[in-house]
Amino acid sequence: MARRRKLYEGKAKIMYEGPEPGTIIQYFKDDATAFNNQKQGVITGKGVLNNRISEYLMTKLTEIGVPNHFIRRVNMREQLVHEVEILPVKLVVRNVAAGSLAKRFGLEEGTQLPRSIIEYYYKSDELNDPMISEEHITCFGWAATQDLDDMVTLSLRVNDFLVGLFLGVGLRLIDFKLEFGRWYNEHDEVQIVLADEISPDNCRLWDVATNEKMDKDRFRRDLGGVKEAYQEVARRLGVLPEAGPMDLKGPKAVQ
Missing domain, CATH: 3.30.200.20 (Phosphorylase Kinase; domain 1)
Structure with a gap:
């Protein structure tokens, strides 16, 4: 080994x-x-x-x-x-009301949102990953304004692509979490890149026909x-x- x-x-x-x-x-x-x-x-x-x-x-x-x-x-x-140098900010892209969003605003789970929403969370297990604003991110130096712009632009591109890809196999992309990092390439140029993973661990995926949950919510909610x-x-x-x-x-x- x-x-x-x-x-x-x-x-x-x-x-x-x-x-x-x-x-x-x-x-x-x-x-x-x-x-x-x-x-x-x-x-x-x-x-x-x-x-x-x-x-x-x-x-x-x-x-x-x-x-x-x-x-x-x-x-x-x-x-x-x-x-990569992981940035301490998670972006959550939401297309449909579910999880904490549904609870916070009293929405029925499964409600289609008028448009996709991007939320920011500070990566900290000790603080339970609190929701934060752009002001927090730039004020505390967690990411520069340009970094944040790049992260949002990439998140929307990823969302547009994945919504179509999953729909093609009968799955509805409800929401998902993304992490980003700074990558220093061979020319010492800095680029914001997508990092971590994309899987049912950090995506909510529902069957299009039945709304059956096909992700980690089955573990969270003891669905088996x-x-x-x-x-x-x-x-x-x-x-x-x-x-x-x-x-x-x-x-x-x-x-």
Whole structure:
């Protein structure tokens, strides 16, 4: 088993030092969390499925000119990605009222919004990822005005593309979370790029015909069939692993 230096471990992924300078190995875990880590569980095979789904979606976004950190998939659980400076701001794009938006404004879940809404959240587990405004972001230096403009522009492009892509396989994109980072290319030029992952872990996806939830809400709300829902998303996208979402242990880490 290869030994790599662990750089960071989050709720759903582990980051290892990559084989070349400026690269990172992103390992997808089976761990599932909700409500700021208050609810925890393990969904066997989830990491394999999310790796394949995110690879597919990031590749499609690259094809339409959306810059992102993805380089290639290494194996069933790992991706090679560019090392980026992650910005401490999450963007949530909402197309349909669900989750916290429905609760905050007393909307019936499933209500189509007049237009897509972008919300900002500060990345902080200790503070429970509070919602923030553009004023907070620029005042505290979490991102420059131009950075924020780039993030919003990219988010809207990603949303437009993914809405159509998922609709083509019978899924309704309700909302999703995006993270961005600064990438310093070989010419030392700085570019804002999409990072993290795009999968049923951070997208709400409903079946068009039945409104059945096909995402992590099945775990959050104890609906059962979480792995089966993720498998169905992968199947519809045409990326279900041939061998099934079997376990593949990660490399041993050296500190």
